[in-house]
Amino acid sequence: MQHIVCAQCGATNRLPDGRNALAGKCGSCGQPLFGDGPAEVTGQNLNRQIKRSSLPILVDVWAPWCGPCRIMGPQFEAAAKQAQPEMRFLKLNSDQNQEFSSRIGIRGIPTMILFDKGMEVGRVSGAMSSADILAWARAQFPA
Template identity: 65%
Template sequence: MIHVVCSHCGATNRMPEGRDLAAGKCGKCNRQLFEGQPADVSAAILEKHIAKSDIPVLVDVWAPWCGPCKVMGPQFEAAAKQAEPKLRFVKLNSDENQELSSRLGIRGIPTMIMFRGGKEVARISGAMASTDILKWADQ
């Protein structure tokens, strides 16, 4: 079984290996588990993704006033369309989630952090094109 966290309600769903994850729906809220675009999540939902998901989680930490974040937003979405459900793409608004942003050690935005198995495995700051995001994530 593969554990997939719902970005809408935070429920952990168990999916049989080999099943098309892109077609999966949440057992609690009945929404699509993957929508081909990054979900803007709260600190609590992000922490569930990190702790309980068997799928690597790529987080874009951003803020609405940040010019480079506005440029990277569509690029991050384009990368999500290509890579989900192999990777989970989520966005964390650093203004609305200042405590978690501080605990994550965010010093500049946009910052992308890759989590796998509950641990941070990579981090990069600065705006990137979708192709560069995917190349970086594949490393």
């Protein structure tokens, strides 16, 4: 049984193993559990995702004024389209979530943080291609 947290309303949804998560809808708000790309979250919503989700969560911490962030944005979206629902891809605007960004130790952007089972398992800063994003994220889970 998978636990997938809705990026829209924050409700935790239980999804039986083997069921197509890409077609799943939230039992509370009716929105798709996975959109076409990464979902934008707040610090509070991200915290809920980290604590309740059974999926690994890859977060892109970015800002609208950041040139490398704007370059990496489409690459992160392309990686999300390839890897969801294997892992959840989320975006956190550091300007709108300054206190939370500080609390999780963001020193530069773009920064990607990978969480699994409520724990940080990896962190990398700097713009990357979609292939490099996927390779880095998958390398955090050695076979």
